[in-house]
Amino acid sequence: MKAIETKDLFKRFEDVEAVKGINLEIEEGELFGLLGPNGAGKTTTISMLCTIVKPTSGSASVFGHDVKKESSTVRGMIGIVFQDPSLDDNLTGKENLDFHGRLYKVPRNEIAGRISEVLELVELADKANVIVKKYSGGMKRRLEIARGLLHHPKVLFLDEPTLGLDPQTRRHIWEYIEKLNREKKITMILTTHYMDEADQLCDRIAIIDHGQIVAMDTPENLKHDVGGDVVIMTVPNGSEQLKTKLEQLEFVKSTQLVDGTLRLSVDKGETAIPIFMDVARQEGIAVPSIALHEPTLEDIFIKYTGREIRTQEAASGFAGFHGPGRR
């Protein structure tokens, strides 16, 4: 049986079609990532799986239990770490967990043991009796993860688990996530707009954009799909002619003009660059900079959507961004 299964899952909020027909099959024990820019529909998708938001149409199930018809069974099987912090700042770490335990009807005689267990897991045992107001951002996130685990869920949903945290704390959180997945065999679905996060953590990724899955596979396969090297040339407006010329070179696998850059996928970047520069010179086009890197998930995203996930776009919370390459 699949841990998660969705069929043509669809959600409309008044005039916004947030999720437009998502089909997923996630295996037990998988660490699965939903990757996409702001407003792509990530939170809406997992909110439907968590029974918080009702699907407009289509279906979704958690270990065979329908999210609409068996919502309380589903709720008992899942843990959630929300995008927006939802701890009570005026309670201690331990009190927050205790409250959650009552809410989820964890047996009274087990609750103390479980609280110690999860606090140990996220290395907050020594902060158990400290008021949450005094926690750092990273500590709060860890406490939220601990809380999500208290009732021993089979599936844990993490919505942007490292949003707004510094790089070191992010890595720390990644370690917990990996450890939980590996040692406790908890199926995990996380959402992120950080490419590196998805790449590092996930067994499989679905890239979603405008409410639809545009690509789904392991990070390795997705990157292999682009293959070779990616050369990025900064070019002036009106460089379509240069693009056409370079496309004709037999070692060029694909080209894309995105926001003032010409992106070329080639087998060997080092040999391609001097040739590209020669062609640009012949065309009378100035190229202020040229760079080379191995394919990343960013390249996959650009390949499928024709635009970049920009950090400022992600940070601004600007939903419904429509880039030039919208299909």
Ligand SMILES: Nc1ncnc2c1ncn2[C@@H]1O[C@H](COP(=O)(O)OP(=O)(O)OP(=O)(O)O)[C@@H](O)[C@H]1O
């Ligand atoms: N309760 C709501 N009412 C109306 N529109 C909503 C609601 N929730 C989400 N939306 C809209 O649905 C779309 C998808 O939003 P969602 O929160 O799922 O995106 P997301 O991928 O999680 O983005 P982010 O990276 O910002 O968290 C957006 O256009 C958003 O404005």
Ligand SMILES: [Mg+2]
């Ligand atoms: Mg979200």
